[in-house]
Amino acid sequence: MTAPAAPPAPTVTPRVLAPTARRGNRRSGALGLLAWVAGIAFCLPALWMLLTSLHSEPDAATNPPSILAPLTLDGYREFFSAGASPWPPLINSVTASLFSTLFVLVLALPAAYALSIRRVRKWTDVMFFFLSTKMLPVVAGLLPVYLFAKNVGMLDNVWLLVILYTSMNLPIAVWMMQSFLADVPVSIIEAAQMDGARLPAILFRVVAPIAAPGIAATALICFIFSWNELLFARVLTGVVAQTAPVYLTGFVTSQGLFLAQLCAASVVVSLPVLAAGFAAQDKLVQGLSLGAVK
Protein backbone atom coordinates (compact mmCIF):
# COMPACT_ATOMS: atom_id res chain seq x y z
CA MET A 1 0.00 0.00 0.00
CA THR A 2 2.79 2.40 0.69
CA ALA A 3 4.57 1.78 -2.60
CA PRO A 4 2.15 3.68 -4.90
CA ALA A 5 2.10 6.65 -2.58
CA ALA A 6 5.85 7.16 -2.74
CA PRO A 7 6.49 8.27 -6.38
CA PRO A 8 4.76 11.69 -6.27
CA ALA A 9 6.88 12.86 -3.36
CA PRO A 10 10.12 13.52 -5.30
CA THR A 11 8.28 15.64 -7.86
CA VAL A 12 6.84 17.82 -5.09
CA THR A 13 9.87 18.43 -2.95
CA PRO A 14 12.24 19.84 -5.62
CA ARG A 15 9.64 22.42 -6.60
CA VAL A 16 9.39 23.65 -3.04
CA LEU A 17 13.11 23.59 -2.33
CA ALA A 18 14.36 24.84 -5.67
CA PRO A 19 14.62 28.62 -4.97
CA THR A 20 16.32 28.27 -1.59
CA ALA A 21 18.58 25.57 -2.97
CA ARG A 22 19.65 27.79 -5.84
CA ARG A 23 20.24 30.76 -3.58
CA GLY A 24 22.11 28.43 -1.22
CA ASN A 25 24.24 27.24 -4.11
CA ARG A 26 25.21 30.72 -5.13
CA ARG A 27 26.08 31.70 -1.58
CA SER A 28 28.01 28.50 -1.06
CA GLY A 29 29.85 29.20 -4.31
CA ALA A 30 30.80 32.66 -3.04
CA LEU A 31 31.99 31.21 0.28
CA GLY A 32 34.00 28.58 -1.56
CA LEU A 33 35.63 31.34 -3.56
CA LEU A 34 36.31 33.26 -0.35
CA ALA A 35 38.00 30.17 1.09
CA TRP A 36 40.21 29.99 -1.99
CA VAL A 37 41.12 33.67 -1.65
CA ALA A 38 41.94 33.20 2.04
CA GLY A 39 44.02 30.12 1.29
CA ILE A 40 46.04 31.87 -1.37
CA ALA A 41 46.46 35.00 0.76
CA PHE A 42 47.82 32.92 3.64
CA CYS A 43 50.15 31.04 1.38
CA LEU A 44 51.31 34.21 -0.39
CA PRO A 45 54.33 35.00 1.84
CA ALA A 46 55.51 31.40 1.41
CA LEU A 47 55.00 31.59 -2.35
CA TRP A 48 56.87 34.90 -2.36
CA MET A 49 59.72 33.20 -0.55
CA LEU A 50 59.81 30.48 -3.21
CA LEU A 51 59.64 33.00 -6.07
CA THR A 52 62.34 35.24 -4.58
CA SER A 53 64.61 32.23 -4.09
CA LEU A 54 64.39 31.67 -7.87
CA HIS A 55 65.29 35.25 -8.80
CA SER A 56 68.71 36.77 -9.28
CA GLU A 57 69.90 38.98 -6.39
CA PRO A 58 69.29 42.30 -8.22
CA ASP A 59 65.80 41.17 -9.28
CA ALA A 60 64.99 40.02 -5.73
CA ALA A 61 65.63 43.46 -4.25
CA THR A 62 63.61 45.81 -6.42
CA ASN A 63 60.84 48.20 -5.49
CA PRO A 64 58.22 47.75 -6.95
CA PRO A 65 58.77 43.98 -6.92
CA SER A 66 59.76 42.38 -10.22
CA ILE A 67 57.43 39.41 -10.26
CA LEU A 68 58.08 38.40 -13.83
CA ALA A 69 61.88 38.52 -13.66
CA PRO A 70 63.63 35.52 -15.23
CA LEU A 71 64.01 32.48 -12.99
CA THR A 72 67.42 31.19 -11.96
CA LEU A 73 68.92 28.76 -9.48
CA ASP A 74 71.73 31.18 -8.57
CA GLY A 75 70.31 31.72 -5.09
CA TYR A 76 70.53 28.00 -4.34
CA ARG A 77 74.01 27.79 -5.91
CA GLU A 78 75.14 30.73 -3.74
CA PHE A 79 73.67 29.12 -0.64
CA PHE A 80 75.38 25.77 -1.13
CA SER A 81 78.73 27.27 -2.11
CA ALA A 82 78.75 29.93 0.63
CA GLY A 83 81.86 30.56 2.71
CA ALA A 84 80.42 28.68 5.69
CA SER A 85 79.03 25.57 4.03
CA PRO A 86 75.43 24.78 5.00
CA TRP A 87 76.03 21.04 4.77
CA PRO A 88 77.42 20.44 8.31
CA PRO A 89 74.46 22.30 9.92
CA LEU A 90 72.00 20.42 7.73
CA ILE A 91 73.62 17.10 8.63
CA ASN A 92 73.57 18.08 12.32
CA SER A 93 69.86 18.86 12.05
CA VAL A 94 69.21 15.52 10.37
CA THR A 95 71.21 13.70 13.06
CA ALA A 96 69.53 15.50 15.96
CA SER A 97 66.02 15.11 14.51
CA LEU A 98 66.28 11.51 13.33
CA PHE A 99 67.99 10.08 16.39
CA SER A 100 65.83 11.97 18.88
CA THR A 101 62.73 10.76 17.02
CA LEU A 102 64.05 7.20 17.10
CA PHE A 103 64.75 7.37 20.85
CA VAL A 104 61.33 8.93 21.45
CA LEU A 105 59.63 6.03 19.67
CA VAL A 106 61.66 3.41 21.53
CA LEU A 107 60.78 5.00 24.90
CA ALA A 108 57.21 5.98 24.10
CA LEU A 109 55.97 2.70 22.63
CA PRO A 110 56.40 0.64 25.83
CA ALA A 111 55.15 3.56 27.92
CA ALA A 112 52.04 3.90 25.77
CA TYR A 113 51.51 0.15 26.10
CA ALA A 114 51.53 0.49 29.88
CA LEU A 115 49.08 3.38 29.61
CA SER A 116 46.57 1.94 27.18
CA ILE A 117 46.74 -1.84 26.82
CA ARG A 118 48.07 -3.29 30.06
CA ARG A 119 47.39 -0.28 32.21
CA VAL A 120 49.29 0.68 35.33
CA ARG A 121 47.31 1.93 38.30
CA LYS A 122 46.51 5.67 38.19
CA TRP A 123 47.41 5.74 34.51
CA THR A 124 45.62 9.05 33.96
CA ASP A 125 47.82 10.70 36.61
CA VAL A 126 50.88 9.43 34.78
CA MET A 127 49.52 10.79 31.51
CA PHE A 128 49.04 14.22 33.04
CA PHE A 129 52.47 14.19 34.58
CA PHE A 130 53.90 13.65 31.09
CA LEU A 131 51.79 16.49 29.77
CA SER A 132 52.69 18.90 32.56
CA THR A 133 56.40 18.64 31.74
CA LYS A 134 55.56 19.91 28.27
CA MET A 135 53.96 23.02 29.72
CA LEU A 136 56.95 24.18 31.71
CA PRO A 137 58.93 26.79 29.81
CA VAL A 138 62.15 25.53 28.29
CA VAL A 139 64.00 28.72 29.11
CA ALA A 140 63.75 28.10 32.86
CA GLY A 141 65.78 24.88 32.64
CA LEU A 142 68.28 26.20 30.14
CA LEU A 143 70.98 27.46 32.49
CA PRO A 144 71.42 24.22 34.51
CA VAL A 145 71.53 22.25 31.26
CA TYR A 146 74.19 24.63 29.96
CA LEU A 147 76.26 24.38 33.14
CA PHE A 148 75.94 20.59 33.15
CA ALA A 149 77.00 20.36 29.50
CA LYS A 150 79.94 22.67 30.16
CA ASN A 151 81.16 20.59 33.09
CA VAL A 152 80.95 17.24 31.32
CA GLY A 153 82.32 18.65 28.08
CA MET A 154 79.19 18.19 26.03
CA LEU A 155 78.84 21.76 24.80
CA ASP A 156 78.76 22.00 21.01
CA ASN A 157 77.91 18.31 20.80
CA VAL A 158 74.98 17.23 18.69
CA TRP A 159 74.22 14.27 20.99
CA LEU A 160 73.32 16.67 23.78
CA LEU A 161 70.63 18.05 21.47
CA VAL A 162 69.49 14.48 20.74
CA ILE A 163 68.93 13.93 24.48
CA LEU A 164 67.14 17.26 24.96
CA TYR A 165 64.92 16.85 21.89
CA THR A 166 64.01 13.35 23.05
CA SER A 167 62.78 14.76 26.36
CA MET A 168 61.05 17.62 24.57
CA ASN A 169 59.00 15.31 22.33
CA LEU A 170 58.47 12.36 24.64
CA PRO A 171 55.26 13.71 26.27
CA ILE A 172 53.67 14.44 22.88
CA ALA A 173 54.61 10.99 21.61
CA VAL A 174 53.29 9.23 24.72
CA TRP A 175 49.96 11.05 24.43
CA MET A 176 49.60 10.39 20.73
CA MET A 177 50.66 6.75 20.91
CA GLN A 178 48.44 6.14 23.93
CA SER A 179 45.42 7.05 21.82
CA PHE A 180 46.63 5.02 18.83
CA LEU A 181 47.43 1.93 20.89
CA ALA A 182 44.04 2.04 22.57
CA ASP A 183 42.60 1.07 19.19
CA VAL A 184 44.66 -2.12 18.94
CA PRO A 185 42.34 -5.13 19.46
CA VAL A 186 43.19 -6.80 22.76
CA SER A 187 42.35 -10.25 21.40
CA ILE A 188 45.38 -10.15 19.12
CA ILE A 189 47.68 -9.31 22.02
CA GLU A 190 46.14 -12.03 24.15
CA ALA A 191 46.63 -14.54 21.34
CA ALA A 192 50.29 -13.56 21.10
CA GLN A 193 50.63 -13.98 24.87
CA MET A 194 49.09 -17.46 24.63
CA ASP A 195 51.76 -18.32 22.09
CA GLY A 196 54.32 -17.37 24.71
CA ALA A 197 55.48 -14.08 23.17
CA ARG A 198 57.30 -11.82 25.59
CA LEU A 199 56.75 -8.08 25.91
CA PRO A 200 59.37 -6.85 23.40
CA ALA A 201 58.08 -9.29 20.80
CA ILE A 202 54.49 -8.25 21.47
CA LEU A 203 55.40 -4.59 21.22
CA PHE A 204 57.54 -4.64 18.12
CA ARG A 205 56.05 -7.60 16.22
CA VAL A 206 52.36 -7.37 17.10
CA VAL A 207 51.44 -3.88 18.35
CA ALA A 208 53.77 -1.78 16.20
CA PRO A 209 52.65 -3.18 12.82
CA ILE A 210 48.98 -2.63 13.67
CA ALA A 211 49.53 0.89 14.99
CA ALA A 212 52.02 1.71 12.21
CA PRO A 213 50.09 4.65 10.67
CA GLY A 214 49.75 6.31 14.07
CA ILE A 215 53.37 5.66 14.96
CA ALA A 216 54.45 7.13 11.63
CA ALA A 217 52.42 10.29 12.27
CA THR A 218 53.92 10.57 15.76
CA ALA A 219 57.40 10.22 14.31
CA LEU A 220 56.77 12.91 11.70
CA ILE A 221 55.49 15.38 14.30
CA CYS A 222 58.45 14.73 16.62
CA PHE A 223 60.75 15.20 13.65
CA ILE A 224 59.17 18.58 12.87
CA PHE A 225 59.52 19.88 16.43
CA SER A 226 63.16 18.78 16.66
CA TRP A 227 64.01 20.25 13.29
CA ASN A 228 62.45 23.62 14.19
CA GLU A 229 64.05 24.03 17.63
CA LEU A 230 66.24 27.10 18.04
CA LEU A 231 66.75 28.12 21.68
CA PHE A 232 68.62 25.01 22.91
CA ALA A 233 70.61 24.75 19.70
CA ARG A 234 71.54 28.42 19.83
CA VAL A 235 72.77 28.32 23.42
CA LEU A 236 74.35 24.87 23.52
CA THR A 237 76.07 24.56 20.15
CA GLY A 238 78.80 26.50 18.43
CA VAL A 239 80.69 25.96 15.22
CA VAL A 240 80.77 22.15 15.20
CA ALA A 241 77.28 21.10 16.19
CA GLN A 242 75.18 24.05 15.04
CA THR A 243 71.88 23.06 13.46
CA ALA A 244 70.19 24.48 10.38
CA PRO A 245 68.03 27.02 12.30
CA VAL A 246 71.17 28.31 14.06
CA TYR A 247 72.91 28.57 10.69
CA LEU A 248 69.94 30.59 9.42
CA THR A 249 70.26 33.10 12.27
CA GLY A 250 73.48 34.16 10.53
CA PHE A 251 71.20 36.03 8.14
CA VAL A 252 69.58 38.12 10.91
CA THR A 253 71.89 41.09 10.49
CA SER A 254 72.77 40.61 6.83
CA GLN A 255 73.33 43.60 4.61
CA GLY A 256 73.63 44.02 0.87
CA LEU A 257 72.32 41.71 -1.83
CA PHE A 258 71.43 38.47 -0.10
CA LEU A 259 67.64 38.16 -0.39
CA ALA A 260 67.55 35.40 -3.03
CA GLN A 261 70.14 33.43 -1.12
CA LEU A 262 68.24 33.92 2.16
CA CYS A 263 65.00 32.74 0.57
CA ALA A 264 66.77 29.77 -1.03
CA ALA A 265 68.20 28.87 2.39
CA SER A 266 64.77 29.20 4.02
CA VAL A 267 63.18 27.01 1.36
CA VAL A 268 65.85 24.32 1.70
CA VAL A 269 65.64 24.28 5.51
CA SER A 270 61.83 24.25 5.46
CA LEU A 271 61.48 21.49 2.87
CA PRO A 272 61.81 18.54 5.28
CA VAL A 273 59.20 20.10 7.59
CA LEU A 274 56.80 20.78 4.71
CA ALA A 275 57.22 17.22 3.47
CA ALA A 276 56.73 15.72 6.93
CA GLY A 277 53.79 18.04 7.66
CA PHE A 278 51.93 17.29 4.47
CA ALA A 279 52.56 13.58 4.97
CA ALA A 280 51.14 13.74 8.50
CA GLN A 281 48.36 16.20 7.59
CA ASP A 282 45.50 14.04 8.83
CA LYS A 283 47.11 13.36 12.20
CA LEU A 284 48.57 16.83 12.63
CA VAL A 285 45.73 18.09 14.83
CA GLN A 286 46.00 15.12 17.11
CA GLY A 287 49.70 15.68 17.56
CA LEU A 288 49.47 19.43 18.07
CA SER A 289 46.66 19.11 20.58
CA LEU A 290 48.67 16.40 22.38
CA GLY A 291 46.12 13.78 21.40
CA ALA A 292 43.20 15.61 23.00
CA VAL A 293 41.47 16.20 19.67
CA LYS A 294 41.00 13.34 17.25
Place this chain on the structure above:
Amino acid sequence: MSAPVGTPPQAPARPARSTDPAAPVRVRSRRARAWATRAPLMPALIFLIVVTQLPFVATLVISLFDWNSLDPDDRAFTGLSNYQSVATDAALRESVLTTVLLTVTVVIVSVVAGLLLALLLDRTFFGRGFVRTLLITPFLIVPVSAALLWKHALYNPEYGLLNGAWAWIAGIFGDSSPAQPEWTSQMPLAAVEIALIWQWTPFMMLILLAGLQSRPVDMMEAARLDGASPWQIFRYLTLPHLRRYLELGILLGSVYIVQNFDAVFTITSGGLGTANLPYTIYQTFYQAHEYGLASAAGVVVVLGTIVIATFALRVVSSLFNEEANRA
Protein backbone atom coordinates in the same frame (compact mmCIF):
# COMPACT_ATOMS: atom_id res chain seq x y z
CA MET B 1 38.94 5.06 22.93
CA SER B 2 37.90 1.46 23.04
CA ALA B 3 40.48 0.83 25.68
CA PRO B 4 38.60 -0.41 28.73
CA VAL B 5 38.78 -3.93 27.31
CA GLY B 6 42.50 -3.70 27.86
CA THR B 7 42.26 -2.86 31.54
CA PRO B 8 43.64 -5.76 33.50
CA PRO B 9 41.98 -6.92 36.65
CA GLN B 10 44.02 -5.31 39.38
CA ALA B 11 43.54 -7.96 42.00
CA PRO B 12 44.03 -11.64 41.19
CA ALA B 13 40.64 -12.95 40.16
CA ARG B 14 41.32 -16.49 41.32
CA PRO B 15 39.66 -17.37 44.64
CA ALA B 16 42.25 -17.24 47.35
CA ARG B 17 43.43 -20.45 48.83
CA SER B 18 42.83 -20.56 52.54
CA THR B 19 46.19 -22.03 53.49
CA ASP B 20 48.14 -19.45 55.42
CA PRO B 21 51.68 -20.18 54.15
CA ALA B 22 50.60 -19.27 50.66
CA ALA B 23 49.75 -15.69 51.62
CA PRO B 24 53.22 -14.08 51.50
CA VAL B 25 53.90 -15.79 48.18
CA ARG B 26 50.69 -14.38 46.80
CA VAL B 27 51.50 -10.88 47.98
CA ARG B 28 54.93 -11.14 46.46
CA SER B 29 53.58 -12.38 43.15
CA ARG B 30 50.99 -9.63 43.06
CA ARG B 31 53.67 -7.10 43.68
CA ALA B 32 55.82 -8.70 41.01
CA ARG B 33 52.96 -8.50 38.59
CA ALA B 34 52.37 -4.81 39.39
CA TRP B 35 56.04 -4.19 38.68
CA ALA B 36 55.82 -6.17 35.47
CA THR B 37 52.96 -3.89 34.42
CA ARG B 38 54.91 -0.82 35.44
CA ALA B 39 58.20 -1.87 33.85
CA PRO B 40 57.49 -0.73 30.27
CA LEU B 41 56.62 2.73 31.60
CA MET B 42 59.74 3.18 33.69
CA PRO B 43 62.40 4.06 31.09
CA ALA B 44 60.32 6.88 29.66
CA LEU B 45 59.28 8.16 33.09
CA ILE B 46 62.76 8.11 34.58
CA PHE B 47 64.33 9.67 31.50
CA LEU B 48 61.80 12.49 31.53
CA ILE B 49 62.20 13.20 35.23
CA VAL B 50 65.98 13.32 34.97
CA VAL B 51 66.14 15.50 31.88
CA THR B 52 63.27 17.91 32.54
CA GLN B 53 62.68 18.02 36.31
CA LEU B 54 66.21 18.06 37.70
CA PRO B 55 67.18 21.22 35.77
CA PHE B 56 64.21 23.04 37.31
CA VAL B 57 65.33 22.05 40.77
CA ALA B 58 68.79 23.34 39.90
CA THR B 59 67.29 26.58 38.61
CA LEU B 60 65.46 26.98 41.88
CA VAL B 61 68.72 26.53 43.83
CA ILE B 62 70.77 28.83 41.58
CA SER B 63 68.11 31.52 41.88
CA LEU B 64 69.03 31.83 45.57
CA PHE B 65 72.64 32.70 44.78
CA ASP B 66 74.36 35.86 43.70
CA TRP B 67 76.31 34.39 40.81
CA ASN B 68 77.82 36.13 37.84
CA SER B 69 80.02 33.82 35.79
CA LEU B 70 82.36 36.68 34.90
CA ASP B 71 83.02 36.97 38.61
CA PRO B 72 83.03 33.30 39.68
CA ASP B 73 84.74 33.85 43.04
CA ASP B 74 81.94 36.07 44.25
CA ARG B 75 79.32 33.36 44.31
CA ALA B 76 77.30 33.72 47.49
CA PHE B 77 73.98 32.68 48.94
CA THR B 78 71.65 35.65 48.93
CA GLY B 79 68.26 34.19 49.70
CA LEU B 80 65.46 35.91 47.89
CA SER B 81 67.35 39.02 46.82
CA ASN B 82 67.40 37.93 43.16
CA TYR B 83 63.61 37.84 43.29
CA GLN B 84 63.66 41.33 44.71
CA SER B 85 65.80 42.38 41.75
CA VAL B 86 63.39 40.69 39.35
CA ALA B 87 60.51 42.60 40.90
CA THR B 88 62.31 45.94 40.82
CA ASP B 89 64.26 45.60 37.56
CA ALA B 90 62.57 47.91 35.05
CA ALA B 91 63.71 45.92 32.01
CA LEU B 92 62.41 42.67 33.46
CA ARG B 93 59.12 44.22 34.46
CA GLU B 94 58.75 45.64 30.99
CA SER B 95 59.45 42.26 29.47
CA VAL B 96 56.69 40.73 31.60
CA LEU B 97 54.30 43.28 30.12
CA THR B 98 55.63 42.63 26.62
CA THR B 99 55.18 38.89 27.06
CA VAL B 100 51.57 39.32 28.16
CA LEU B 101 50.81 41.77 25.35
CA LEU B 102 52.46 39.61 22.71
CA THR B 103 50.79 36.41 23.87
CA VAL B 104 47.32 37.88 24.28
CA THR B 105 47.35 39.67 20.91
CA VAL B 106 48.69 36.72 18.94
CA VAL B 107 46.37 34.21 20.60
CA ILE B 108 43.20 36.28 20.26
CA VAL B 109 43.76 37.34 16.66
CA SER B 110 44.80 33.88 15.51
CA VAL B 111 41.86 32.24 17.29
CA VAL B 112 39.37 34.59 15.64
CA ALA B 113 41.01 34.25 12.22
CA GLY B 114 41.33 30.50 12.72
CA LEU B 115 37.63 30.25 13.58
CA LEU B 116 36.61 32.16 10.45
CA LEU B 117 38.84 29.98 8.28
CA ALA B 118 37.58 26.80 9.95
CA LEU B 119 33.98 27.86 9.26
CA LEU B 120 34.89 28.48 5.61
CA LEU B 121 36.53 25.08 5.34
CA ASP B 122 33.73 23.22 7.13
CA ARG B 123 31.70 22.97 3.93
CA THR B 124 32.13 21.19 0.67
CA PHE B 125 33.47 23.19 -2.24
CA PHE B 126 35.75 22.57 -5.18
CA GLY B 127 39.36 22.03 -4.16
CA ARG B 128 38.71 21.99 -0.41
CA GLY B 129 41.59 19.64 0.38
CA PHE B 130 43.97 21.79 -1.60
CA VAL B 131 42.86 25.00 0.14
CA ARG B 132 43.36 23.29 3.49
CA THR B 133 46.90 22.39 2.44
CA LEU B 134 47.52 26.01 1.39
CA LEU B 135 46.30 27.20 4.78
CA ILE B 136 48.51 24.81 6.73
CA THR B 137 51.65 25.86 4.84
CA PRO B 138 52.56 28.85 7.09
CA PHE B 139 52.68 26.53 10.08
CA LEU B 140 55.11 24.24 8.26
CA ILE B 141 57.73 26.89 7.54
CA VAL B 142 60.61 26.56 10.02
CA PRO B 143 60.01 29.38 12.57
CA VAL B 144 63.41 30.97 12.02
CA SER B 145 62.84 30.91 8.24
CA ALA B 146 59.42 32.44 8.68
CA ALA B 147 60.80 35.20 10.90
CA LEU B 148 63.62 35.92 8.44
CA LEU B 149 61.14 35.93 5.58
CA TRP B 150 59.02 38.57 7.32
CA LYS B 151 62.00 40.61 8.47
CA HIS B 152 63.87 40.79 5.18
CA ALA B 153 61.58 39.85 2.31
CA LEU B 154 58.35 41.46 3.53
CA TYR B 155 59.07 44.20 6.08
CA ASN B 156 62.24 45.64 4.57
CA PRO B 157 61.46 49.32 3.89
CA GLU B 158 63.43 49.49 0.64
CA TYR B 159 62.75 46.27 -1.20
CA GLY B 160 60.33 44.32 1.01
CA LEU B 161 57.15 43.03 -0.57
CA LEU B 162 54.82 45.09 1.65
CA ASN B 163 56.26 48.46 0.67
CA GLY B 164 56.99 47.25 -2.85
CA ALA B 165 53.42 46.15 -3.46
CA TRP B 166 52.14 49.37 -1.91
CA ALA B 167 54.38 51.48 -4.16
CA TRP B 168 53.20 49.47 -7.17
CA ILE B 169 49.51 49.95 -6.30
CA ALA B 170 50.06 53.64 -5.51
CA GLY B 171 51.94 53.95 -8.82
CA ILE B 172 48.90 52.70 -10.69
CA PHE B 173 46.89 55.52 -9.15
CA GLY B 174 49.53 58.09 -10.05
CA ASP B 175 51.05 58.52 -6.59
CA SER B 176 54.78 58.75 -7.22
CA SER B 177 55.88 59.08 -3.57
CA PRO B 178 53.76 56.64 -1.54
CA ALA B 179 54.26 56.12 2.18
CA GLN B 180 57.03 53.60 2.82
CA PRO B 181 56.93 52.82 6.54
CA GLU B 182 59.85 51.23 8.35
CA TRP B 183 57.82 48.34 9.71
CA THR B 184 60.22 46.83 12.19
CA SER B 185 61.32 50.13 13.73
CA GLN B 186 58.04 52.04 13.64
CA MET B 187 55.85 49.21 14.88
CA PRO B 188 58.27 46.58 16.21
CA LEU B 189 55.91 44.68 18.45
CA ALA B 190 53.18 44.58 15.79
CA ALA B 191 55.74 43.32 13.29
CA VAL B 192 56.60 40.39 15.57
CA GLU B 193 52.92 39.77 16.29
CA ILE B 194 51.88 39.71 12.63
CA ALA B 195 54.57 37.16 11.76
CA LEU B 196 53.47 34.98 14.68
CA ILE B 197 49.77 35.34 13.84
CA TRP B 198 50.56 34.20 10.30
CA GLN B 199 52.15 31.04 11.69
CA TRP B 200 49.65 30.29 14.46
CA THR B 201 46.34 30.88 12.69
CA PRO B 202 46.63 27.51 10.87
CA PHE B 203 47.16 25.79 14.24
CA MET B 204 43.95 27.31 15.62
CA MET B 205 42.12 26.54 12.37
CA LEU B 206 43.08 22.86 12.53
CA ILE B 207 41.87 22.45 16.12
CA LEU B 208 38.64 24.36 15.53
CA LEU B 209 37.97 22.51 12.27
CA ALA B 210 38.28 19.25 14.16
CA GLY B 211 35.78 20.66 16.65
CA LEU B 212 33.35 21.71 13.90
CA GLN B 213 33.52 18.31 12.31
CA SER B 214 32.72 16.56 15.56
CA ARG B 215 29.37 18.35 15.91
CA PRO B 216 26.44 15.95 16.20
CA VAL B 217 24.99 15.94 12.68
CA ASP B 218 21.47 14.89 13.69
CA MET B 219 21.10 17.77 16.13
CA MET B 220 22.22 20.30 13.51
CA GLU B 221 19.79 18.77 11.03
CA ALA B 222 16.94 18.87 13.55
CA ALA B 223 17.61 22.55 14.26
CA ARG B 224 17.61 23.33 10.56
CA LEU B 225 14.32 21.52 10.03
CA ASP B 226 12.83 23.43 12.96
CA GLY B 227 13.60 26.60 11.04
CA ALA B 228 16.60 27.87 12.98
CA SER B 229 18.58 30.48 11.05
CA PRO B 230 22.27 29.87 10.32
CA TRP B 231 23.15 32.52 12.89
CA GLN B 232 20.95 30.86 15.53
CA ILE B 233 22.53 27.49 14.77
CA PHE B 234 25.98 29.03 15.09
CA ARG B 235 25.17 30.95 18.27
CA TYR B 236 23.24 28.29 20.16
CA LEU B 237 24.64 24.99 18.83
CA THR B 238 28.02 25.45 17.18
CA LEU B 239 29.56 27.92 19.61
CA PRO B 240 28.68 25.99 22.78
CA HIS B 241 30.00 22.83 21.16
CA LEU B 242 33.20 24.62 20.13
CA ARG B 243 33.73 26.10 23.57
CA ARG B 244 36.22 23.55 24.76
CA TYR B 245 38.03 23.44 21.43
CA LEU B 246 38.37 27.21 21.65
CA GLU B 247 39.67 26.88 25.20
CA LEU B 248 42.11 24.20 24.12
CA GLY B 249 43.39 26.29 21.22
CA ILE B 250 43.73 29.39 23.40
CA LEU B 251 45.53 27.60 26.20
CA LEU B 252 47.90 25.50 24.09
CA GLY B 253 48.57 28.56 21.93
CA SER B 254 49.34 30.59 25.08
CA VAL B 255 51.69 27.93 26.41
CA TYR B 256 53.63 27.89 23.14
CA ILE B 257 53.62 31.65 22.47
CA VAL B 258 54.60 32.66 26.02
CA GLN B 259 57.75 30.68 25.30
CA ASN B 260 58.40 32.22 21.91
CA PHE B 261 62.01 33.00 21.29
CA ASP B 262 62.60 32.57 17.56
CA ALA B 263 60.50 35.46 16.26
CA VAL B 264 61.65 38.01 18.85
CA PHE B 265 65.28 36.98 18.43
CA THR B 266 65.15 37.10 14.64
CA ILE B 267 62.91 40.01 13.74
CA THR B 268 63.87 42.65 16.29
CA SER B 269 66.63 41.00 18.35
CA GLY B 270 64.61 41.99 21.37
CA GLY B 271 65.06 45.67 20.64
CA LEU B 272 62.54 48.52 20.78
CA GLY B 273 60.45 47.07 23.56
CA THR B 274 59.90 43.63 22.04
CA ALA B 275 62.04 41.66 24.50
CA ASN B 276 59.75 39.08 26.05
CA LEU B 277 60.69 37.01 29.10
CA PRO B 278 62.35 34.09 27.29
CA TYR B 279 64.49 36.55 25.33
CA THR B 280 65.34 38.62 28.42
CA ILE B 281 66.30 35.52 30.38
CA TYR B 282 68.40 34.30 27.46
CA GLN B 283 70.17 37.66 27.43
CA THR B 284 70.59 37.85 31.20
CA PHE B 285 72.38 34.55 31.30
CA TYR B 286 73.98 34.28 27.84
CA GLN B 287 75.23 37.82 27.43
CA ALA B 288 75.20 39.42 30.89
CA HIS B 289 76.20 36.13 32.62
CA GLU B 290 73.96 36.94 35.58
CA TYR B 291 73.18 33.34 36.47
CA GLY B 292 71.34 33.97 39.72
CA LEU B 293 69.14 36.71 38.32
CA ALA B 294 68.34 34.74 35.17
CA SER B 295 67.32 31.76 37.29
CA ALA B 296 65.05 33.84 39.47
CA ALA B 297 63.38 35.25 36.35
CA GLY B 298 63.06 31.67 35.06
CA VAL B 299 61.29 30.62 38.24
CA VAL B 300 58.91 33.55 37.85
CA VAL B 301 58.11 32.43 34.29
CA VAL B 302 57.47 28.90 35.54
CA LEU B 303 55.06 30.20 38.18
CA GLY B 304 53.22 32.24 35.55
CA THR B 305 53.06 29.28 33.19
CA ILE B 306 51.75 26.99 35.91
CA VAL B 307 48.70 29.24 36.20
CA ILE B 308 47.96 28.92 32.46
CA ALA B 309 48.95 25.26 32.40
CA THR B 310 46.58 24.35 35.23
CA PHE B 311 43.68 25.62 33.17
CA ALA B 312 45.05 23.97 30.05
CA LEU B 313 45.38 20.63 31.81
CA ARG B 314 41.82 20.89 33.07
CA VAL B 315 40.51 21.46 29.54
CA VAL B 316 42.55 18.62 28.10
CA SER B 317 41.38 16.40 30.90
CA SER B 318 37.71 17.14 30.23
CA LEU B 319 38.12 16.40 26.51
CA PHE B 320 40.09 13.29 27.41
CA ASN B 321 37.41 12.00 29.77
CA GLU B 322 34.73 12.68 27.22
CA GLU B 323 36.61 10.56 24.69
CA ALA B 324 37.03 7.84 27.30
CA ASN B 325 33.34 7.86 28.20
CA ARG B 326 32.24 7.77 24.59
CA ALA B 327 33.80 4.36 24.15
